[in-house]
Amino acid sequence: MSPADDSLQAELRDILERLRTSKEMQWHSEVVTRWSGSADRGIGGLLTLHEALSEVESEAFWALFSFTWEIEQHLACLHDGRGVPALLRLTSRPIPGLRSPILELRRRQKLAGLLALRQSPRLLMAWLLRLTVTPGSLELPACWMYEYVTRGLDLEQEDGARRWRKALVEAGHPLGVLPLRLLDVEAGLPACYGAPQGHPMADERGALPAEAGRRSVPHELRDEALRERLTTVVREWSSGNQRIEARAFTLTPPVLARTPGPELLGALRLDCLEGAGEDTLRALSSLRPEAVFRSLFSAAAAGGPYTEGQQGAYGRLDAWRSLAALAGAEEGLPLEEVEGLTLACGWVDLVPPRVATPWFLDSRWQLAVAALHADGASLAVLAATEARDEDEK
Numbered sequence: 001m002s003p004a005d006d007s008l009q010a011e012l013r014d015i016l017e018r019l020r021t022s023k024e025m026q027w028h029s030e031v032v033t034r035w036s037g038s039a040d041r042g043i044g045g046l047l048t049l050h051e052a053l054s055e056v057e058s059e060a061f062w063a064l065f066s067f068t069w070e071i072e073q074h075l076a077c078l079h080d081g082r083g084v085p086a087l088l089r090l091t092s093r094p095i096p097g098l099r100s101p102i103l104e105l106r107r108r109q110k111l112a113g114l115l116a117l118r119q120s121p122r123l124l125m126a127w128l129l130r131l132t133v134t135p136g137s138l139e140l141p142a143c144w145m146y147e148y149v150t151r152g153l154d155l156e157q158e159d160g161a162r163r164w165r166k167a168l169v170e171a172g173h174p175l176g177v178l179p180l181r182l183l184d185v186e187a188g189l190p191a192c193y194g195a196p197q198g199h200p201m202a203d204e205r206g207a208l209p210a211e212a213g214r215r216s217v218p219h220e221l222r223d224e225a226l227r228e229r230l231t232t233v234v235r236e237w238s239s240g241n242q243r244i245e246a247r248a249f250t251l252t253p254p255v256l257a258r259t260p261g262p263e264l265l266g267a268l269r270l271d272c273l274e275g276a277g278e279d280t281l282r283a284l285s286s287l288r289p290e291a292v293f294r295s296l297f298s299a300a301a302a303g304g305p306y307t308e309g310q311q312g313a314y315g316r317l318d319a320w321r322s323l324a325a326l327a328g329a330e331e332g333l334p335l336e337e338v339e340g341l342t343l344a345c346g347w348v349d350l351v352p353p354r355v356a357t358p359w360f361l362d363s364r365w366q367l368a369v370a371a372l373h374a375d376g377a378s379l380a381v382l383a384a385t386e387a388r389d390e391d392e393k
Contacts, residue, residue, distance in 0.1 A: 002385075003211040008045070012052055019063040028070040036074060043078075047086045048073050054095045063078040068095065069107070076114040081123040087111065088127070092136040105139070110313040112143030118314070121148050128160030133167045141176050142168055146313035150297075151191050154181040173299050175313055177322075177335060185323075185339050186316070187290045189297055205285040208265075208348065209257040218249040218268050226380075229325035232318045234367070234384040235295045237304035240359060245271050245368075254376035259286045259346030265370065271367050272359045272383040274348055280352050287347040292369055296322050304386045326380045344374035350383055352381070363387035 015031065035041040035049065046103055050071045055063050072090060075083030094104050115124070131137060145161055161180050168176035181190070199364055230246035237244070238243035249268060262281035265273065273281070300318035302324065303309025310318055327341040350368035351360065360366055368383035 001044055008041075008048070009326040011048065015049070015067070016053075016056065019067060019296070020060045022063075024241075025063075027064055028067045029074075032067075032074045033069050034041055036078070041082055042085050043075070046075065047089070050090055063237065065095065072107070072112060075116045076111050077089045081119050084115070084119065084123065084127065087115075088131070088137070088140065091140045092134070105314075106308065108140045109143055109314060110308070112140060112147050112313065113311045115144045116147035116151065123152060124148070124154075125158050125160040128158075131366045133164075135171070138164075138168060138171060138173060142173065143311070145180075146175060146178055146316065147311070149178070149180060149182060150188075150189050150301075150312035150316050152182060152196075174317060177319055178313070178317060180334065183335065183339050185293050185342055186297075188294055189312075189316075190301075192296070205287060205291075205349065206259075208284060209259055209261050214253060214256070216251040216253060216255050216264055216267075216376075218251055218264070221248040221250065223248060229321055229331065230380065230382045231384075232321040232325075233300040233317075234304075235263055236300070236307040237365065237384060237386045238307060242304065242386045243271075243361070243384065245359075245361060245381065248336055248378070249319075249378045250378050251376065253377075255372060256376060257346070260370060260372045260379065265348065265350070268370075268381070270350070270381060272381075272384070272385075273352070273357055274359055275359050276352060280357070283353050285349050287342050287349045287369065289342045289345070289347060290346050291349075292326075292371075293319060293323055293342075293371065295367055299365075299384070301347070304365055305363070322382060326369065326382060328378055328380065329371040341374070346372040348372075350381070359385070361385045361387040 018027070019314055022109060035045050036043065039043065051140050053068050056064055072087060075087040075090075077083070093107055095107075124141070127149065128141060128145065131141060141164055145155065145164055149155060156179070158180070165176060165180060167173075226248055227246045230248075231244055234242075234244055246269075247270070251264075255264060262278065262284065264286065266276070266278075266281050297315055297319040300310050300314025300322075301312055309315060320338065323342055324331070324333060324338045327338060327343050327345050329338045333341075348370045360368075365387065366385040367370055368381075368385075370379060370381045372379045
């Protein structure tokens with residue numbers, strides 16, 4: 001073993017010992033930055049360090065994981081994509097001690113968001129043309145690619161993007177259903193996912209219609225599979241302060257108006273509108289479909305107050321799943337057809353002005369929409385609210 005190898009092994013032992021004994025984490029970043037800029041360590045040294053730490057079985061596992069995560073973030077952010085080859089290698093296989101498919105997915109989702117913020121789309125397109133497609137290599141490039149799409153980039157004419165989407169479809173990967181461009185109903189998605197940002201703008205709202213002459217009677221459907229689809233975007237909202245309402249109804253006779261009015265909304269006896277008087281119901285507003293999709297996407301991508309959400313690629317996928325359920329689309333319907341059903345629905349924002357019902361928590365994390373289907377004979381609702389513990393005190 002050369003003196004350089006001896007030095008590397010000695011420093012590895014020192015890092016492991018410090019991880020076992022120190023609860024501080026600031027030094028992780030300091031070591032990674034120093035190694036990255038060192039002539040005898042550099043990116044290759046970080047790769048060796050990451051692989052060595054990933055193989056260690058220790059009671060200090062989460063400290064080890066925090067350190068390896070620091071390395072991965074650093075590689076993702078290096079100028080001109082210098083760290084991308086090493087990062088793709090590291091994320092092509094799971095971290096042995098993690099033993100959690102969900103955390104492995106979160107790891108790649110967050111890295112994809114960083115890469116989309118820090119690296120050029122041209123760099124990704126070049127990689128997608130030459131990367132070998134394997135089950136382990138699909139995830140990070142796919143998430144990275146769709147992060148750009150959620151930011152408004154049209155990749156339909158890019159050979160690398162088309163190649164990777166074809167591989168996703170052939171592998172039966174869930175992201176394979178997503179188009180390489182935003183559909184019209186997806187206009188204006190937020191680029192950052194720190195907290196829900198999907199609240200409708202004034203020009204996306206409208207007044208509810210006056211009630212038609214005949215009165216429709218709602219009959220609730222009991223369908224657990226439908227409820228699961230409806231709530232896809234809020235499955236990451238998981239604190240004790242969470243409230244979710246997901247319901248579907250048939251309407252007899254069918255509603256004549258394109259959008260449900262205050263009387264019908266009151267007749268649904270929704271938990272989220274309990275205690276709402278006539279003035280509150282009349283103050284609810286219709287919504288444009290683009291505002292609905294943006295709210296659903298923001299809920300999924302940002303997550304709740306105690307979770308980090310699905311980020312861009314899976315946030316978009318989850319938004320489509322909930323939207324399809326709300327619009328009355330069968331599961332598995334092509335997204336272009338789901339969009340058509342969405343545009344034919346009448347949408348209502350069920351969050352009252354000034355949050356005037358006790359069901360909603362005083363929080364940024366709230367979402368409530370109703371969709372009247374084009375036939376006027378069925379309607380679906382999704383409402384969710386969650387708050388930080390300190391917000392409720």
